[in-house]
Amino acid sequence: MPPLKAAFFYPCHNTALTYLSTMMFNEVIGQPFIKERLREMVSRQRLSHALLFLGREGNGALPLARAFSQYLVCEKNKPSSKQESRGLFGEETSSQFKSDWQPDSCGICPSCVKTAQMIHPDIHYSFPVIPKKTGDKPISTDYIREWREFMIQFPYGNTFDWLQFIGAENKQGNITSDECNDIIRKLNLKSFERSYKILLMWMPEYLGKEGNKLLKLIEEPPDNTLFILVAEDEDRILPTIISRTQLVRVPALTPNEIEIALGERAGATPEQSRRIAAVADGNYREALAQLQHAESDWQAVIRDWLNATLKTNPLAQVKWVEEISKAGREKQKQFLRYFNHLLEQSIHLQTLGPDSLHVPENELDFALRLNKLTSLAQQKAIIEELDRASYHIERNANPKMLFQALTIKLYHIISDNSLILMN
Secondary structure: OOOOOOOOOOOOOHHHOOOOOOOOHHHOOOOHHHHHHHHHHHHOOOOOOEEEEEOOOOOOHHHHHHHHHHHHHOOOOOOOHHHHHHOOOOOOOOOOOOOOOOOOOOOOOHHHHHHHOOOOOOEEEEOOEOOOOOOOOOOHHHHHHHHHHHHHHOOOOOHHHHHHHOOOOOOOOEEOHHHHHHHHHHHOOOOOOOOOEEEEEEOHHHEOHHHHHHHHHHHOOOOOEEEEEEEOOHHHOOHHHHOOOEEEEOOOOOHHHHHHHHHHHOOOOHHHHHHHHHHOOOOHHHHHHHHHOOOOOHHHHHHHHHHHHHOOOHHHHHHHHHHHHOOOHHHHHHHHHHHHHHHHHHHHHHHHOHHHOOOOHHHHHHHHHHHHHOOHHHHHHHHHHHHHHHHHHHOOOOHHHHHHHHHHHHHHHHHOOOOOOOO
16 A cells, blocks of 8 residues: 555645636636626626525635626726616616626726735625634634635635634634624725625634624615625525525536646646546545645555455554554545545446446546446445545544444445445
């Protein structure tokens, strides 16, 4: 088994650190239908006072929200005289309605530059934070410098990346009652440059019951005020907030969109881009993570695991578990995701035949070997166990205990054809 280095990992390949000085629609990966829908909301005055961008990690919901904010304040986007008189939130429904809104922000006017640098006085940001010292009552403004730097380096990052970036370690991030009070204060001020104000809140899942303080503001906001909430998990958001927002579901990126982005933005080779896009499951953050560790030979790791497990070699099993336990949480999740990918290819191969599978030759060979070793039902059972293990890794499960238990489960699934597994 090749050595696995234990190191903290940020999901960004070194060549992907170049920051685009603006945040325009055309710089957000994929999502053409969502971009068009947002343009139409504005041009036809169908924009709600509160939008909820809902999408899984790594699909670009936050970059989309930032690009939309820039689109709204861009000085080259002039509303028609009819729009100007009715404001941003009119009720025009005519399909013949004309507007002077452009397809994208210009990226060069003073408002676009300020928005890209996250210093526009009429755009406010809210996100999970931690106390800097005991007794602190932190608000997002206390971390605005770190937020700007984080957005430059990790525009597709998740909350784990953000909290590690600000040194949270094992502390829980929150959007606090004090933050809600600060939001209310900011949005009741007059706008500085544009005729409307924007609050962009990332991860409203971190709002507890304190979020109820914002309900009246969201339902009856000051004139020309727009809330943009960006979330991943609808079930963790206060229902009272969801009911007051216009939902914008942001789908996962397609493999082709990820493949192109890896080649153009992260310097990946065509082979790397194709292989990683197939595994990333629509998640560009995960794709960058895979690219950073593209040298990892996960097939060899899987082969060692299966050999140690099926030959019931306790010493080899212990050695394997020790190695994978040192790899760190991100690499462990990547490994499980790649094993799942190979199993999915094996299922595809069994059900649709070899002509339908377009993967590298080494993956095709591995899928054929897995099909000789396991049945369709066994493969599905293994996928369920790998998904469950990934879930527990995300929640800081003890890696040695987890992979030891997973090894035992794997043995019983394959050797005993047992689908009734231990919890």
